Amino acid sequence: MGLAPYGKPRYAEIILEHLVKLNDDGSFRLNQKFFNYCTGLRMTNRNFADLFDGPPREPESSISQREMDIAASIQTVTEQIMVNMARFAHKLTGSRNLVLAGGVALNCVANGKLLRSGIFEDIFIQPAAGDAGGALGCAYIAWYQHLGNDRKTDGKKDFMNGAYLGPSFSNDEIEEYLNDKNYSYKKLTNKELPEKIADLIERQNVIVWFQGRMEFGPRALGARSIIGDPRLPSMQKNLNLKIKYRESFRPFAPSVMREDLSDWFEMDCDSPYMLLVSDVAVNKRRSMTNDEKALFGIDKLNIKRSEIPAVTHVDYSARVQTVHKETNSKYYKLLSEFKKKTGCPVLVNTSFNVRGEPIVNTPEDAFNCFMGTELDVLTIGNCYLNKENQIKSLKKDYKTKYELD
Secondary structure, three states, X not given: OOOHHHOOOOOHHHHHHHHEEEOOOOOEEEOHHHEOOOOOOOOEOHHHHHHOOOOOOOOOOOOOHHHHHHHHHHHHHHHHHHXXXXXXXXXXXXXXXXXXXXXXXXOHHXXXXXXXXXXXXXXXXXXXXXXXXXXXXXXXXXXXXXXXXXXXOOOOOOOOHHHOOOOOOOHHHHHHHHHHHOOOOEEOOOOHHHHHHHHHHHOOOOEEEEOOOOOOOOOOOOOEEEEEOOOOOOHHHHHHHHHHOOXXXXXXXXXXXXXXXXXXXXXXXXXXXXXXXXXXXXXXXXXXXXXXXXXXXXXXXXXXXXXXXXXXXOOOEEEEEEEOOOOOHHHHHHHHHHHHHHOOOEEEEEEOOOOOOXXXXXXXXXXXXXXXXXXXXXXXXXXXEEHHHOOHXXXXXXXXXXOOO
16 A cells, blocks of 8 residues: 555556455455465465566565566556445345455545445445454344344444553552552653643644553554654654664554534545555645656655645655544544644544564553653653663664564
8 A cells, every 4th residue: 555656556457467356246266376375385386476477575675666567556446446346245145335354445545436436335444454353243142142132333433442442550550560669760740741742743843642442453543552643744754763663654644623524534434443544635735846746756755745744745745643532532632732732623643663562551561662762752641751761771773673674
């Protein structure tokens, strides 16, 4: 998804001719001559590499136009398959609503195009759409079907309540851990916390936001998040290279208060799970010069495209998370304070982890990741930790800890 806008779908016809057969009923079949996941330890084989003009890219090597074009081609065909399936599902059922699950449902670019296609009036994407979500499905089956409990809905919102279903830690538990380790911190009140953090973000600090129950699923939604100022042109590149330790082209998502959504993005529907892509509003965009328009590939990366360049991809798109007071009041309050200071109700939001590591869960995970990266400030509950005040020997090196991209 992230690399596709840099390329052109010049391999799309090759994919449709050799790899994937599309059927009229929306189903498809993969040609196993090119894949190795059934009998080997790799997804693809040499035939696949030959079809795409050479072997797979070596980890951390330069990204060529070929890789960009392969990404664009796969994304194009994926979108075509999803739209075909949706059309047939609508024809079969006549339903106005669509529910998506499965790992491909995390392809928020395709989800956004499916929503804009108008095939269905409303789309719900299960936030833990991959295999992990099966556990939630099992729990629902037990609760509603086997135990016979009544299901109560209001027809307006889903009842996952933001998917904050994981563990939480009280301020007492957090302080006990920090005191036991003799880490330097300051405790803030509920009123002081969002004001302090909004001020630090405005002053270009990158912040860890560790609050309440952990998110269920692959997206950080304002409970285990790294956050920053989206107005800074350098924020996206710095987050990738200095904190996430991954390729610089990867885009970051904006968190925005729901009531301000349509002022900043070309959409007006809830997206609490960061699973829909929308374009940045036209009046927030910056016109590019002819020289800038002539750039191609990764050279496009550092061009400022809008008032919120850190979350605006090269095609003016953004993977939007709408923040709701009812489901995450602390994060909502932080966005509100940042808007008061800057006029901008948007923050950069990315998961609190480095490349290859799961999203952090416990205060211990949080402190270790904080000290292993170039993050500036860690907030855990109402406790505020500044990197400069920590013992220097506690510094870790997470840059080479995990497998290369």
